[in-house]
Amino acid sequence: MSATSNRRMVILTDGHSNPLTAKTACSVLRYCQDEVVAVLDSQAAGQTAAQLLGTGGNIPVVAALDAAPEAKTLLIGIAPPGGKIPGHWRPVILQAISRGMTILSGLHEFLSEDQEFSAAAAAAGTELVDVRKNSETDVANRIGLRSDCLRILTVGQDCCVGKMVTSIELTRDLIAKQHQAEFVATGQTGILIAGNGCPVDCVVSDFISGAVEKQILAAQDHDILCIEGQGSLAHPRYSAVTLGLLHGSVPHGMVLCYEAGRKAIHGMPEIGLTDLATLKDAYESAARLMMPSQVIGIAMNSRLLSAEQAEEERKRIREQFQLPVCDVFRHGPSELTAAVLELKQQIQG
Amino acid sequence: MSATSNRRMVILTDGHSNPLTAKTACSVLRYCQDEVVAVLDSQAAGQTAAQLLGTGGNIPVVAALDAAPEAKTLLIGIAPPGGKIPGHWRPVILQAISRGMTILSGLHEFLSEDQEFSAAAAAAGTELVDVRKNSETDVANRIGLRSDCLRILTVGQDCCVGKMVTSIELTRDLIAKQHQAEFVATGQTGILIAGNGCPVDCVVSDFISGAVEKQILAAQDHDILCIEGQGSLAHPRYSAVTLGLLHGSVPHGMVLCYEAGRKAIHGMPEIGLTDLATLKDAYESAARLMMPSQVIGIAMNSRLLSAEQAEEERKRIREQFQLPVCDVFRHGPSELTAAVLELKQQIQG
Numbered sequence: 240m241s242a243t244s245n246r247r248m249v250i251l252t253d254g255h256s257n258p259l260t261a262k263t264a265c266s267v268l269r270y271c272q273d274e275v276v277a278v279l280d281s282q283a284a285g286q287t288a289a290q291l292l293g294t295g296g297n298i299p300v301v302a303a304l305d306a307a308p309e310a311k312t313l314l315i316g317i318a319p320p321g322g323k324i325p326g327h328w329r330p331v332i333l334q335a336i337s338r339g340m341t342i343l344s345g346l347h348e349f350l351s352e353d354q355e356f357s358a359a360a361a362a363a364g365t366e367l368v369d370v371r372k373n374s375e376t377d378v379a380n381r382i383g384l385r386s387d388c389l390r391i392l393t394v395g396q397d398c399c400v401g402k403m404v405t406s407i408e409l410t411r412d413l414i415a416k417q418h419q420a421e422f423v424a425t426g427q428t429g430i431l432i433a434g435n436g437c438p439v440d441c442v443v444s445d446f447i448s449g450a451v452e453k454q455i456l457a458a459q460d461h462d463i464l465c466i467e468g469q470g471s472l473a474h475p476r477y478s479a480v481t482l483g484l485l486h487g488s489v490p491h492g493m494v495l496c497y498e499a500g501r502k503a504i505h506g507m508p509e510i511g512l513t514d515l516a517t518l519k520d521a522y523e524s525a526a527r528l529m530m531p532s533q534v535i536g537i538a539m540n541s542r543l544l545s546a547e548q549a550e551e552e553r554k555r556i557r558e559q560f561q562l563p564v565c566d567v568f569r570h571g572p573s574e575l576t577a578a579v580l581e582l583k584q585q586i587q588g
Numbered sequence: 589m590s591a592t593s594n595r596r597m598v599i600l601t602d603g604h605s606n607p608l609t610a611k612t613a614c615s616v617l618r619y620c621q622d623e624v625v626a627v628l629d630s631q632a633a634g635q636t637a638a639q640l641l642g643t644g645g646n647i648p649v650v651a652a653l654d655a656a657p658e659a660k661t662l663l664i665g666i667a668p669p670g671g672k673i674p675g676h677w678r679p680v681i682l683q684a685i686s687r688g689m690t691i692l693s694g695l696h697e698f699l700s701e702d703q704e705f706s707a708a709a710a711a712a713g714t715e716l717v718d719v720r721k722n723s724e725t726d727v728a729n730r731i732g733l734r735s736d737c738l739r740i741l742t743v744g745q746d747c748c749v750g751k752m753v754t755s756i757e758l759t760r761d762l763i764a765k766q767h768q769a770e771f772v773a774t775g776q777t778g779i780l781i782a783g784n785g786c787p788v789d790c791v792v793s794d795f796i797s798g799a800v801e802k803q804i805l806a807a808q809d810h811d812i813l814c815i816e817g818q819g820s821l822a823h824p825r826y827s828a829v830t831l832g833l834l835h836g837s838v839p840h841g842m843v844l845c846y847e848a849g850r851k852a853i854h855g856m857p858e859i860g861l862t863d864l865a866t867l868k869d870a871y872e873s874a875a876r877l878m879m880p881s882q883v884i885g886i887a888m889n890s891r892l893l894s895a896e897q898a899e900e901e902r903k904r905i906r907e908q909f910q911l912p913v914c915d916v917f918r919h920g921p922s923e924l925t926a927a928v929l930e931l932k933q934q935i936q937g
Contacts, residue, residue: 347725376696378825381859440794444829447793473877476727478835480793482821483828510730513877524873528822528862 246274246434248343249307249335250316253328256280256291256300263345263428264316268295270407270432277307278316279331304334314431315344323348333359341366345427347441370430371438379448379487381529388459389583392490393468393538394522396497396512398477398505401567402468403429405496405538405575408567410465412576421461423454425484429467439469439487440480447480451487463583466490472521473513474504485526492535492582493522494575499552500543519560535578536563595623595783597692598656598684599665602677605629605640605649612694612777613665617644619756619781626656627665628680653683663780664693672697682708690715694776696790719779720787728797728836730878737808738932741839742817742887743871745846745861747826747854750916751817752778754845754887754924757916759814761925770810772803774833778816788818789829796829800836812932815839821870822862823853831874838879841931842871843924847889848901868909884927885912 250268252261256278268275268288277299278288284302288295301307313335315324324332324346332350335342336359342350349369350356360367391409393402406422406429413420422429424436442450458464466488470477497515504510513521519534526532537556541549549569556564563574599617601610605627617624617637626648627637633651637644650656662684664673673681673695681699684691685708691699698718699705709716740758742751755771755778762769771778773785791799807813815837819826846864853859862870868883875881886905890898898918905913912923 381824381856440792442793443789444791444793444796444832445789445826447828448825472831472874475730475835475878476797477794478877479796479828479832482831483793486824486827507730517877521873521877524870525821528827528866528870529824 246271246312246341246343247310248275248312248314249301249304249310250275250278250314251328251331252278252292252316253280253331254282254325255317256283258293261292261317263318263431264314265292265294266403266428267314267316267431268292268298272296272298276310277301279304279307304331304338310340312341312343315342315346318345318427324350329355332356336360336363336365336367339363339365341368343368343370343431345370345431347371370427371441373438373442373450375437375442375446375450377446377449377453379452381452381489383456384452384489385459387587388461389463389492389579389586390455390466390488390490391463391535391579391582392466392485392488392493393496394481394485394493394534395468395471395495396473396515396518397471397501398474400496400498400501401538401540402496405494405567405572406465406467407432408572409494409575409579412572413463413465413579416576418580419462421458421464423458423464423466423488425451425454425467425469436467439484440477442483444479444483447483448487451484455488463579468496471518472525473518475507475510482525485522486529489530490526490532491586492533492579493526494536494538495519495522495534496538496540498540498543499549515556516559534562535582536565536575538575539564539566541566541569595620595661595690595692596659597624597661597663598650598653598659599624599627599663600677600680601627601641601665602629602680603631603674604666605632607642610641610666612667612780613663614641614643615752615777616663616665616780617641617647621645621647625659626650628653628656653680653687659689661690661692664691664695667694667776673699678704681705685709685712685714685716688712688714690717692717692719692780694719694780696720719776719785720790722787722791722799724786724791724795724799726795726798726802728801730801730838732805733801733838734808736936737810738812738841738928738935739804739815739837739839740812740884740928740931741815741834741837741842742845743830743834743842743883744817744820744844745822745864745867746820746850747823749845749847749850750887750889751845754843754916754921755814755816756781757921758843758924758928761921762812762814762928765925767812767929768810769812769814770807772807772813772815772837774800774803774816774818785816788833789826791832793828793832796832797836800833804837812928817845820867821874822867824856824859834871834875835878839875839881840935841882841884841928842875843885843887844868844871844883845887845889847892848898849892864905865908883911884931885914885924887924888913888915890915890918
């Protein structure tokens with residue numbers, strides 16, 4: 240699930256160090272802590288990553304690259320609205336390039352298409368890695384999928400509800416329980432964490448299912464694939480991405496993810512959410528057009544709730560759906576893991 | 589529905605003049621006959637377009653560009669598997685460029701990214717138009733859609749069943765009946781016919797619904813939009829395109845298109861078709877995630893059937909679905925037109 244060698248990263252969040260804007264930084268700190276040397280925020284130097292961003296333990300926050308001479312990678316740690324690099328970051332990025340550091344970015348605006356950065360990188364002989372950049376042009380063929388490699392896709396009520404985190408936590412728990420499981424990354428943060436993957440939202444529409452299928456074929460030497468979901472079938476902007484991923488990965492089972500307390504589509508406050516029961520049906524019907532598949536559990540993101548409220552919500556959803564329900568952080572993923580293993584037994588019969 | 593000025597086209601099909609490979613040529617001959625000066629096929633010079641391709645009336649087939657001095661556009665008339673230009677076409681295309689003709693192409697491989705063609709076009713000051721090329725980067729917003737502009741989307745059991753043709757025939761019939769209708773093109777051939785449109789299958793997945801919405805907003809000065817559908821919700825390769833188009837265009841009604849007698853997915857003979865009843869439910873459920881919408885009629889492509897078989901099939905499907913059913917060529921589209929106008933009355937109260 241992690242990159243093959245230690246990337247020794249400095250994560251750049253300078254001036255944008257809050258958990259929402261710096262979501263990428265937080266996820267990489269959470270899941271690749273051993274590979275992070277420092278967080279760069281000139282206004283917060285001296286703090287720890289945990290103090291600044293709520294995760295990352297004692298990793299130091301530094302004011303400048305010079306404070307991390309051992310670093311060999313600079314990671315752009317934010318996903319700003321509009322996808323543009325803040326102007327005052329340019330000198331830091333150029334300094335990293337001139338030091339020969341690899342630059343890692345998940346932005347929609349590609350560093351490698353920025354004239355100043357690409358000229359500097361060419362001169363320094365270093366690499367600008369835009370994880371969203373791709374040139375996928377293969378269609379899906381539905382040939383060669385291993386029937387006994389269990390594919391579990393996270394699906395959601397909306398964006399930003401915890402699909403990536405659920406897939407990763409499931410994978411880790413399965414591995415801890417001695418199963419050959421693999422996290423399959425499909426979005427920029429997942430790819431930064433896994434060290435590989437396919438940025439499906441940036442693939443040309445005709446080729447999204449093909450790009451996903453290629454990734455599944457490459458990963459199915461494992462027994463269980465936990466595939467990172469994207470968007471929602473009910474999202475007015477991104478439902479095409481969701482269906483391309485669903486039909487490209489033809490999952491045996493799905494985990495439905497939602498955030499308790501959310502009322503409207505993320506970023507579209509005037510558009511209400513589709514209820515979970517309707518969505519469960521929608522995912523199962525859409526999946527069935529390719530292969531029968533069921534929602535086997537529900538991942539509840541309860542960050543807006545107190546412990547007591549979370550218990551009530553969990554009980555309510557359990558009763559409504561008669562399925563395992565948990566917040567993978569609050570309760571751990573073991574109920575979902577058990578559902579995955581039960582399905583594995585069924586398909587391997 | 590047609591381009592604003594006469595493009596005076598020569599359609600290049602040289603050596604590939606059969607109705608399947610030259611699908612683009614045939615559709616343009618059918619719907620833009622007034623704009624076509626000649627078909628170029630050196631092996632068939634002297635015939636008429638109708639003799640060579642089954643449509644296009646007395647438009648001459650010529651052996652070389654010199655036989656059509658009045659032409660000002662060269663249209664690449666085929667969609668070859670793999671999307672590559674046949675090698676022996678290059679001299680003809682270069683000759684057209686040097687004559688100052690505009691080159692129109694719907695291929696996946698862009699002429700404007702071919703070094704030889706783009707250098708020649710720059711020297712001649714002429715234009716290479718790749719209708720599939722786009723740089724869409726806007727997401728859908730669901731703001732500003734006219735509630736009393738009726739949106740009708742064709743949806744299908746598969747690719748290549750007649751969705752574009754159904755949308756065009758409906759539009760023409762509505763216009764003939766004095767309605768303000770517009771064909772909204774979403775694929776390369778539709779765009780070549782309409783003179784504008786959005787090649788949705790070539791848009792990056794995150795932006796497909798946004799690109800469609802933009803097109804709808806631009807066209808809704810008309811009262812009825814007949815939107816060209818793409819692919820199928822049950823297509824293993826292209827379902828993402830279909831859903832992005834469905835959710836970007838939020839249709840009030842849909843016309844379900846199929847080819848009688850087809851058994852398997854076009855180009856994937858090992859994958860059987862999903863039955864029409866299941867698909868009707870799938871389209872209505874998927875549409876309902878954004879806005880209630882129903883299949884209001886069925887367009888049957890009966891080219892594989894005799895007249896008698898077609899009548900039997902029509903009767904059978906009518907009884908099964910209790911909906912208008914017709915082959916828009918064999919029976920004309922008037923039953924579907926009536927269903928559209930009935931829905932128009934409903935939404936406009």
